[in-house]
Amino acid sequence: MILYWTALGLSALSGIPGLFLPRKGGVASAVLLCLAAVAGLAASARVLCFGLAWSQALPATPLGPAGSLAFDAVAAFFLIPVVALSACGALYGVRYWEDHHENARRLRLLLGILAAFTGLLTAASHMVTFLVAWEGMAIAAFFLVTTEDREPEARQAGWLYLVTTHLGTLCLFGAFALTVPATGGLGFGALPGGFVASGRGTAAFVLYLVSFGLKAGALPLHYWLPPAHAAAPSHVSSYLSGVLIKTGILGMVRLLSWVPDPPLWWGGAWVALGALSGILGVALALGQHDLKRLLAYHSIENIGIILLGLGLGTLGKSTGHPAIMVLGYAGAMLHVLNHGLFKGLLFLAAGSAVHATGTRNLERMGGLAHRMPWTSGGFLAGAWAICGLPPLNGFVSELFIYLAAFHALPLSRSPWPAVSLASLALIGALALACFAKAYGIAFLGMPRSPGADQAREAPRAMLAPMGILALACLAIGLAPALAAPALDRVVAGMTGSQALPRLGTLVNLPALSILAALLLALGALLWRWAGRSRSERDVPTWDCGFEGGTPRMQYTASSFADGLVTGMHWALWPKVHWRRLTTLFPFPTRFASHLPDPVLDRAGIPLAGLASRWLERLRFFQGGHLPVYLLYVMLTLILLLLWTAA
Amino acid sequence: MIGTPGVRILHVLLQVVSTLALSPLVPGLINKVKAVLAGRTGPPVLQLYYDLAKLSRKRALFSRTTTPIFLAGPVAAVAAVLTAALLVPFGHFPAPVHFQGDAVLFVYLFGLARFLTILAALDTGSSFEGMGSAREATFSALAEPALFLGFAALAKASGSVSLSDMLASPGFGLSRAMAPFILVLVSWAIVFLAENARLPVDDPNTHLELTMIHEAMVLDHSGRPLALVLYGASLKLQVLGALILGPLLPRTRHPWLDWGAYFLGLALLAAGVGVVESVTSRLRMTRVPQFLVASVLASAFAFLILLV
Numbered sequence: 001m002i003l004y005w006t007a008l009g010l011s012a013l014s015g016i017p018g019l020f021l022p023r024k025g026g027v028a029s030a031v032l033l034c035l036a037a038v039a040g041l042a043a044s045a046r047v048l049c050f051g052l053a054w055s056q057a058l059p060a061t062p063l064g065p066a067g068s069l070a071f072d073a074v075a076a077f078f079l080i081p082v083v084a085l086s087a088c089g090a091l092y093g094v095r096y097w098e099d100h101h102e103n104a105r106r107l108r109l110l111l112g113i114l115a116a117f118t119g120l121l122t123a124a125s126h127m128v129t130f131l132v133a134w135e136g137m138a139i140a141a142f143f144l145v146t147t148e149d150r151e152p153e154a155r156q157a158g159w160l161y162l163v164t165t166h167l168g169t170l171c172l173f174g175a176f177a178l179t180v181p182a183t184g185g186l187g188f189g190a191l192p193g194g195f196v197a198s199g200r201g202t203a204a205f206v207l208y209l210v211s212f213g214l215k216a217g218a219l220p221l222h223y224w225l226p227p228a229h230a231a232a233p234s235h236v237s238s239y240l241s242g243v244l245i246k247t248g249i250l251g252m253v254r255l256l257s258w259v260p261d262p263p264l265w266w267g268g269a270w271v272a273l274g275a276l277s278g279i280l281g282v283a284l285a286l287g288q289h290d291l292k293r294l295l296a297y298h299s300i301e302n303i304g305i306i307l308l309g310l311g312l313g314t315l316g317k318s319t320g321h322p323a324i325m326v327l328g329y330a331g332a333m334l335h336v337l338n339h340g341l342f343k344g345l346l347f348l349a350a351g352s353a354v355h356a357t358g359t360r361n362l363e364r365m366g367g368l369a370h371r372m373p374w375t376s377g378g379f380l381a382g383a384w385a386i387c388g389l390p391p392l393n394g395f396v397s398e399l400f401i402y403l404a405a406f407h408a409l410p411l412s413r414s415p416w417p418a419v420s421l422a423s424l425a426l427i428g429a430l431a432l433a434c435f436a437k438a439y440g441i442a443f444l445g446m447p448r449s450p451g452a453d454q455a456r457e458a459p460r461a462m463l464a465p466m467g468i469l470a471l472a473c474l475a476i477g478l479a480p481a482l483a484a485p486a487l488d489r490v491v492a493g494m495t496g497s498q499a500l501p502r503l504g505t506l507v508n509l510p511a512l513s514i515l516a517a518l519l520l521a522l523g524a525l526l527w528r529w530a531g532r533s534r535s536e537r538d539v540p541t542w543d544c545g546f547e548g549g550t551p552r553m554q555y556t557a558s559s560f561a562d563g564l565v566t567g568m569h570w571a572l573w574p575k576v577h578w579r580r581l582t583t584l585f586p587f588p589t590r591f592a593s594h595l596p597d598p599v600l601d602r603a604g605i606p607l608a609g610l611a612s613r614w615l616e617r618l619r620f621f622q623g624g625h626l627p628v629y630l631l632y633v634m635l636t637l638i639l640l641l642l643w644t645a646a
Numbered sequence: 647m648i649g650t651p652g653v654r655i656l657h658v659l660l661q662v663v664s665t666l667a668l669s670p671l672v673p674g675l676i677n678k679v680k681a682v683l684a685g686r687t688g689p690p691v692l693q694l695y696y697d698l699a700k701l702s703r704k705r706a707l708f709s710r711t712t713t714p715i716f717l718a719g720p721v722a723a724v725a726a727v728l729t730a731a732l733l734v735p736f737g738h739f740p741a742p743v744h745f746q747g748d749a750v751l752f753v754y755l756f757g758l759a760r761f762l763t764i765l766a767a768l769d770t771g772s773s774f775e776g777m778g779s780a781r782e783a784t785f786s787a788l789a790e791p792a793l794f795l796g797f798a799a800l801a802k803a804s805g806s807v808s809l810s811d812m813l814a815s816p817g818f819g820l821s822r823a824m825a826p827f828i829l830v831l832v833s834w835a836i837v838f839l840a841e842n843a844r845l846p847v848d849d850p851n852t853h854l855e856l857t858m859i860h861e862a863m864v865l866d867h868s869g870r871p872l873a874l875v876l877y878g879a880s881l882k883l884q885v886l887g888a889l890i891l892g893p894l895l896p897r898t899r900h901p902w903l904d905w906g907a908y909f910l911g912l913a914l915l916a917a918g919v920g921v922v923e924s925v926t927s928r929l930r931m932t933r934v935p936q937f938l939v940a941s942v943l944a945s946a947f948a949f950l951i952l953l954v
Binding site for chain 1: 707725726728769
């Protein structure tokens with residue numbers, strides 16, 4: 001308990017010294033957040049390794065009812081990415097943000113506060129505590145998204161985020177209000193059997209799904225996510241993507257743990273949402289040329305994978321197949337952690353590249369692997385892991401979800417396992433294409449702009465957090481058996497049942513480690529053999545005898561993705577600006593293509609415009625005269641009196 | 647069926663040796679069949695062995711644009727496929743390593759090889775190689791679901807997610823699972839041709855850059871890295887071939903006869919590819935996705951039939 005409160009307290013206070021120390025503020029906050037991470041990891045390890053969970057009632061305040069905390073296995077598991085990514089982010093921010101003095105204090109202060117509120121949320125087991133942490137987190141995140149408040153883009157993204165997150169909170173209020181009569185209190189606890197099948201239970205479920213889906217960025221509720229992730233400073237994006245959107249998943253996990261008898265369609269709903277988010281998320285990512293937006297769309301894809309795992313686990317729970325449940329839930333939870341690690345890494349590496357080249361546009365990067373070898377290695381490790389390629393950690397969690405789907409195939413006539421399988425395979429292949437594009441165009445080949453040509457490697461303080469995250473990815477990938485006992489505890493905590501099959505009996509984890517080691521050994525051996533040959537290294541690219549290729553002749557990001565994007569144009573509607581050559585004598589022409597967001601740009605903005613035009617008529621009531629407003633108040637009072645009297 | 651540990655070790659050794667030593671024979675056989683059908687003498691069947699020996703003694707050129715990724719591509723193409731070869735049963739004897747879910751690892755190891763090959767191509771900064779890598783990424787995005795839906799059908803029929811069980815029963819016991827079995831084989835045959843850069847998807851013989859996929863990606867390799875690329879391609883032919891042959895080969899009474907059946911099957915498969923390549927022409931690039939979607943649909947139908 002002490003460790004947990006120490007972690008939260010240190011996080012919350014980490015920005016305070018920086019208010020008074022303009023020069024060393026970043027270092028102070030990084031040190032405090034690293035100490036918080038040590039305390040938080042120790043607190044998690046106590047629960048995950050030794051099962052020493054605890055709960056605590058918070059003292060009542062004059063303003064509201066008492067809350068309560070329960071630091072169980074689920075909370076301990078979610079706390080790991082919270083403390084790890086906030087510490088890595090702060091360490092990275094010391095050098096990354098040093099030339100932006102104007103907002104550095106605010107950035108440091110709010111990053112710590114955001115981490116503290118997220119930490120509080122993980123353990124909240126009371127509706128009021130949960131809502132307080134939820135709102136605190138949302139507001140801190142709003143100020144972080146708008147760190148660069150001189151840029152209109154950041155302000156817009158911030159407002160969009162603020163409106164969206166409050167929409168989600170509103171739904172959450174409704175859902176809690178519907179749940180309270182069933183449980184008879186504000187504390188989190190098991191719902192009575194049969195509640196979820198009732199109309200009230202269904203309404204509550206939909207509200208929960210919308211609220212948590214908005215936070216998690218599941219398609220089509222994702223529209224706030226790409227602008228917010230792109231506008232925030234990179235280490236904040238890394239936290240937003242690695243941790244903040246997972247609190248939506250945390251909410252869903254809590255919801256699942258209250259329900260003893262989820263109906264069959266719940267699992268289907270999650271799988272459907274997951275397949276939609278996963279496939280469209282990665283397809284939308286393919287068409288992006290802004291590196292940070294591309295990564296943001298990949299967060300939507302990974303949320304989709306997590307939802308697939310949750311859905312399959314729920315199918316297992318409602319049909320009474322513990323093996324499916326364990327595999328699905330364990331896969332989803334491990335993917336939560338894994339995504340935190342590799343997406344955090346990717347955003348940090350992307351941030352270094354953006355910092356060094358001065359652009360977020362992939363088409364203006366290129367050749368960075370020569371100029372920034374360590375950053376490039378970090379991005380490659382993240383890309384390797386996020387594509388689910390062995391021997392890194394992304395493969396392990398995806399394997400669990402695949403196995404859950406395979407185990408669920410014999411379920412009588414349910415289409416969802418096959419849907420999950422096909423969509424996982426498609427997501428995997430598309431993610432591979434997308435990261436081959438992102439890494440290949442940004443880091444390989446020749447520099448495509450003077451900015452990329454003059455890029456310099458990031459300082460060590462920025463590389464160290466990337467190294468830590470990459471090593472964590474490799475460790476989970478090489479020795480997944482070490483994570484299995486913790487996952488067993490988390491799944492037991494999620495389902496409230498202790499008599500579940502162990503993960504180690506369902507998946508042959510040692511074989512995975514052996515094969516990963518074999519793969520690395522074979523690779524090293526062949527590398528030695530091929531690399532040691534006589535070679536000549538200062539020659540131009542052959543390019544079919546066309547010596548002297550220029551950077552402009554290289555394949556671009558848009559041309560790389562063109563085949564897939566036009567292949568999916570029925571879902572993506574790419575916009576192409578091109579005067580087609582029609583006459584025999586060609587005139588100068590230009591080609592440009594971009595991929596607007598289907599929800600925000602195609603539906604949200606036009607609908608909002610339409611609504612504001614129609615609602616203009618209600619301006620009539622807003623005359624600006626105080627007596628008229630007083631009249632409204634009185635009329636309302638009279639109406640209410642009449643209503644209560646009647 | 648497994649037998650004593652000694653026999654088991656002998657089988658594992660046989661699988662490892664036949665993977666390592668035999669695979670360059672497959673492209674040789676294909677080329678010989680093509681040459682005979684075209685009325686030519688053709689290169690000797692062992693040509694690829696000579697090429698590999700020659701290339702491993704040659705100097706390698708590395709463009710000044712490239713980074714270590716350029717070498718990682720060929721290395722991964724061999725290392726990942728060799729690891730995958732340990733997971734797939736050659737014939738009906740269980741693979742050296744088998745566990746629930748090895749089918750997923752099998753596919754993802756090929757994904758790893760593809761990922762690094764694509765990156766190695768982009769590393770050169772050559773527009774031709776960029777073109778080839780974009781095509782490879784696009785077409786494999788369709789081949790992968792086809793492979794997985796085929797696995798789903800086989801898993802449903804056999805009740806296991808291990809390649810060694812899924813591929814072990816010839817023709818699913820030739821019962822009501824006959825139709826899905828044929829559909830899965832058709833689907834996988836298309837995947838086999840596409841993944842191995844064979845006609846009608848890709849022409850391994852042309853060096854017209856605009857029409858190529860795989861060859862365009864490896865244009866800049868030379869010396870030992872090129873040897874690895876060629877060897878990796880032949881390994882892929884054999885390992886993916888074993889995947890198709892598994893459920894197709896009859897089960898004999900004796901495990902050693904099963905090995906004979908496997909080698910014969912592999913030779914027939916190579917001959918079949920040679921015949922296909924002699925009688926078809928390459929599809930237009932825009933038609934290739936349709937060909938691959940047909941393969942996705944075939945395995946999806948196979949699964950649907952098993953569902954009812």
